[in-house]
Amino acid sequence: MPDGSIIKTAMLEINDLHGFYGESHVLHGVSLEVRQGEVVTLLGRNGAGKTSTMRSIMGIIGRRTGSIRFQGTELIGMAQHKIPRLGIGYVPEERGIFSSLSVDENLTLPPVIKEGGMTVEQIYDLFPNLKGRGTTQGTRLSGGEQQMLAIARILRTGANLILLDEPTEGLAPVIIEQIGVAVRALKARGFTIVLVEQNFRFAATIADRHYVMEEGHVVDMIPNDQLDANMDKLHTYLGV
Amino acid sequence: MFDLLGVPPQALFGQLLLGLINGSFYALLSLGLAVIFGMLNVINFAHGALYMVGAFVAWLLLNYLGLGYWWALFLAPTAVGLIGVVLEKTMLSRLYKLDHLYGLLLTFGLALIFEGAFRHFYGVSGQPYPIPDLLKGGQNLGFMFLPNYRGWVVVSSLIVCFGTWFAIERTRLGAYLRAATENPVLVQAFGINVPVMVSATYAFGVALAGLAGVLAAPIYQVSPLMGSNLIIIVFAVVVIGGMGSILGAILTGLGLGLMEGLTKVFYPEASNIVVFVVMAIVLLIKPAGLFGRER
Numbered sequence: 418m419p420d421g422s423i424i425k426t427a428m429l430e431i432n433d434l435h436g437f438y439g440e441s442h443v444l445h446g447v448s449l450e451v452r453q454g455e456v457v458t459l460l461g462r463n464g465a466g467k468t469s470t471m472r473s474i475m476g477i478i479g480r481r482t483g484s485i486r487f488q489g490t491e492l493i494g495m496a497q498h499k500i501p502r503l504g505i506g507y508v509p510e511e512r513g514i515f516s517s518l519s520v521d522e523n524l525t526l527p528p529v530i531k532e533g534g535m536t537v538e539q540i541y542d543l544f545p546n547l548k549g550r551g552t553t554q555g556t557r558l559s560g561g562e563q564q565m566l567a568i569a570r571i572l573r574t575g576a577n578l579i580l581l582d583e584p585t586e587g588l589a590p591v592i593i594e595q596i597g598v599a600v601r602a603l604k605a606r607g608f609t610i611v612l613v614e615q616n617f618r619f620a621a622t623i624a625d626r627h628y629v630m631e632e633g634h635v636v637d638m639i640p641n642d643q644l645d646a647n648m649d650k651l652h653t654y655l656g657v
Numbered sequence: 658m659f660d661l662l663g664v665p666p667q668a669l670f671g672q673l674l675l676g677l678i679n680g681s682f683y684a685l686l687s688l689g690l691a692v693i694f695g696m697l698n699v700i701n702f703a704h705g706a707l708y709m710v711g712a713f714v715a716w717l718l719l720n721y722l723g724l725g726y727w728w729a730l731f732l733a734p735t736a737v738g739l740i741g742v743v744l745e746k747t748m749l750s751r752l753y754k755l756d757h758l759y760g761l762l763l764t765f766g767l768a769l770i771f772e773g774a775f776r777h778f779y780g781v782s783g784q785p786y787p788i789p790d791l792l793k794g795g796q797n798l799g800f801m802f803l804p805n806y807r808g809w810v811v812v813s814s815l816i817v818c819f820g821t822w823f824a825i826e827r828t829r830l831g832a833y834l835r836a837a838t839e840n841p842v843l844v845q846a847f848g849i850n851v852p853v854m855v856s857a858t859y860a861f862g863v864a865l866a867g868l869a870g871v872l873a874a875p876i877y878q879v880s881p882l883m884g885s886n887l888i889i890i891v892f893a894v895v896v897i898g899g900m901g902s903i904l905g906a907i908l909t910g911l912g913l914g915l916m917e918g919l920t921k922v923f924y925p926e927a928s929n930i931v932v933f934v935v936m937a938i939v940l941l942i943k944p945a946g947l948f949g950r951e952r
Contacts, residue, residue, distance in 0.1 A: 475846045476846075477842050477845070477846055496850075497845050497846070498845050498848050498849055498850040498851065499848070500846075500848075501846055501847055501848035502848040507843075507846045507847075509843060509846075513840055513843040515835065515836045515839050515840065516839065517835040517836070517838070517839055518832055518835055518836055522832045525829070525832075526832055526833070526836055526844075526847065527847035527848065528847065528848055528849065530848055571847075574847075574848075
């Protein structure tokens with residue numbers, strides 16, 4: 418749907434973003450934009466800065482300069498706990514399921530920040546595996562179920578931009594398929610999604626555009642419908 | 658009446674009651690330490706001093722403002738909690754990124770300052786604090802005499818301990834607390850103001866110490882050193898129960914109080930060291946403590 422871009426406004430705009438962990442400079446001028454309702458992936462090798470870009474959006478990196486605007490609001494300089502309250506939901510790479518909380522408690526932990534979030538019933542329809550597991554300790558779920566729970570818990574909050582960091586990492590193909598179905602369903606519901614992926618075959622099934630990152634900045638942008646034509650280039654970037 | 662191993666039952670039950678009372682204080686104090694350690698990763702050496710401050714606030718309220726026990730029961734923990742907020746905001750919050758030892762040294766220094774200040778103004782001899790009228794007298798239970806005030810201390814501290822346990826383990830606010838203890842960065846990324854939670858946790862933990870101080874005032878005397886006498890045992894309790902375990906802190910506190918009481922009956926010479934003997938054994942067998950998890 419690249420032609421829809423004319424009417425769709427930019428939801429997230431990142432300009433010349435530099436990020437630091439202590440002394441180490443990990444992001445070197447990242448610029449990208451995500452339009453309302455789009456699914457955009459960040460592709461790249463390990464250490465290219467994909468996760469750091471996400472952490473910068475959430476404000477959980479040592480220091481950042483440049484500009485990150487969400488629906489026109491500048492996020493750099495904003496208090497950390499206020500950023501998600503604008504409507505950004507974060508699913509970290511390590512999933513971050515809490516072992517001292519039950520599945521139910523994990524699911525209802527993130528506070529509802531806006532109207533329009535999904536109900537627990539709708540979430541169970543999307544992830545039937547989670548149904549009836551409410552009292553189980555969060556970390557007793559399988560890896561795939563933990564990933565579903567990590568996604569599920571931010572759907573309740575009313576966030577309209579979702580940052581998904583490697584949702585398929587370490588999961589069996591059948592589970593990856595389920596996650597893919599869920600992400601497509603979320604897209605159909607109008608969520609805007611930024612996805613970090615190593616697995617671009619998975620990314621290709623759901624994304625509108627792909628940003629390729631290398632050494633802390635964006636080196637290329639490939640619309641999904643031109644992915645086949647750019648396969649050779651992509652193989653060089655990703656070194657696969 | 659019957660005898661148990663040559664011990665008259667009055668002596669046995671009397672010591673058990675004393676053990677239960679000491680255990681209630683151990684439980685209240687180690688609970689606060691456990692909550693603070695879980696969230697802040699700080700070993701709060703100022704805990705005993707703040708317990709003493711709680712008792713002194715009660716004493717000062719009575720002697721300077723004429724406000725009695727029931728006022729103190731509310732005002733002293735509030736005052737100690739506010740002191741906690743100031744300490745956390747101005748000093749402790751700067752240390753979280755450093756080794757545990759810095760928090761321990763800072764709070765140890767604060768304890769010395771609090772104790773030194775109260776010693777300077779009030780000397781080392783204890784100040785008496787009267788039992789409130791409502792709780793004077795006692796009950797004859799047949800096998801022993803139960804002073805009302807002591808019964809009140811046991812019951813009220815049990816209610817506070819298990820109320821705290823319930824709030825942490827079974828409520829939404831408690832879920833935030835448990836989650837933030839595990840992964841504060843992620844909880845912050847869900848839009849929860851973690852620094853405020855941390856301050857509130859410290860304030861709550863030390864307010865429990867302040868409450869214990871008020872409860873203790875009519876039993877032990879109010880003295881600047883009352884905290885340092887108790888805190889060493891309380892640390893042993895926390896180590897035995899397992900750092901950061903809420904239920905562990907409560908049950909170990911009560912259990913060790915009772916064990917001390919029993920030792921006083923059967924082998925009084927060992928009563929001062931029994932807690933430390935238990936600590937050594939537990940550390941040998943289960944280094945994370947009875948209820949603790951390896952970190």
